[in-house]
Amino acid sequence: DAGITQSPRHKVTETGTPVTLRCHQTENHRYMYWYRQDPGHGLRLIHYSYGVKDTDKGEVSDGYSVSRSKTEDFLLTLESATSSQTSVYFCATVAGDSLDSPLHFGNGTRLTVT
Amino acid sequence: AQSVTQLDSHVSVSEGTPVLLRCNYSSSYSPSLFWYVQHPNKGLQLLLKYTSAATLVKGINGFEAEFKKSETSFHLTKPSAHMSDAAEYFCVVSDRRANNLFFGTGTRLTVIP
Numbered sequence: 001d002a003g004i005t006q007s008p009r010h011k012v013t014e015t016g017t018p019v020t021l022r023c024h025q026t027e028n029h030r031y032m033y034w035y036r037q038d039p040g041h042g043l044r045l046i047h048y049s050y051g052v053k054d055t056d057k058g059e060v061s062d063g064y065s066v067s068r069s070k071t072e073d074f075l076l077t078l079e080s081a082t083s084s085q086t087s088v089y090f091c092a093t094v095a096g097d098s099l100d101s102p103l104h105f106g107n108g109t110r111l112t113v114t
Numbered sequence: 115a116q117s118v119t120q121l122d123s124h125v126s127v128s129e130g131t132p133v134l135l136r137c138n139y140s141s142s143y144s145p146s147l148f149w150y151v152q153h154p155n156k157g158l159q160l161l162l163k164y165t166s167a168a169t170l171v172k173g174i175n176g177f178e179a180e181f182k183k184s185e186t187s188f189h190l191t192k193p194s195a196h197m198s199d200a201a202e203y204f205c206v207v208s209d210r211r212a213n214n215l216f217f218g219t220g221t222r223l224t225v226i227p
Binding site: 004041042043045048058059090092098099100102103105106107108 | 155163210
């Protein structure tokens with residue numbers, strides 16, 4: 001959907017190690033988002049980007065950083081992973097410039113922090 | 115502030131019977147509302163959206179939803195459930211000022227043969 005590829009699809013890592021998740025899109029969409037999905041919480045926004053080198057925090061940004069050096073790639077980094085960051089992470093893009101446009105999602109990355 | 119409440123965490127219906135998934139929202143101004151569906155190990159897919167046009171919105175796979183401002187509701191319905199409808203459904207409200215979408219906690223739909 002909208003040519004969004006997330007890598008890796010699954011990751012197991014130890015507490016305290018750095019982790020980078022990658023989102024790659026082929027549709028040249030300007031806006032890109034990182035969400036985490038946890039039982040009982042739905043999806044919560046971590047960070048988003050509105051262009052190359054333009055990013056902003058979402059509602060659950062603590063412990064996460066992002067980078068967008070190219071339109072097609074949006075990286076999410078956990079500098080020092082904690083068990084509370086065990087989750088399923090979704091990348092999304094939106095075709096327009098407004099959140100009235102539908103989001104297109106990748107298939108997710110399941111991250112386990114032991 | 116925007117928020118979304120999905121009133122049922124789990125709904126179970128028999129194949130061929132109607133589906134009703136309930137969603138209430140709170141919003142300080144006219145919202146945009148969405149329903150998304152998530153099949154196992156997949157990302158979310160848009161079912162339908164409401165953006166202040168017709169209050170009855172038709173989506174894919176026979177689903178529709180009605181925006182009722184007086185009740186602050188946006189319930190999702192389908193006349194006849196199919197086995198392939200078994201999935202998790204999310205009601206979502208757009209907050210343009212916060213540049214964010216607020217997701218409900220989801221309703222898992224089970225379809226019994």
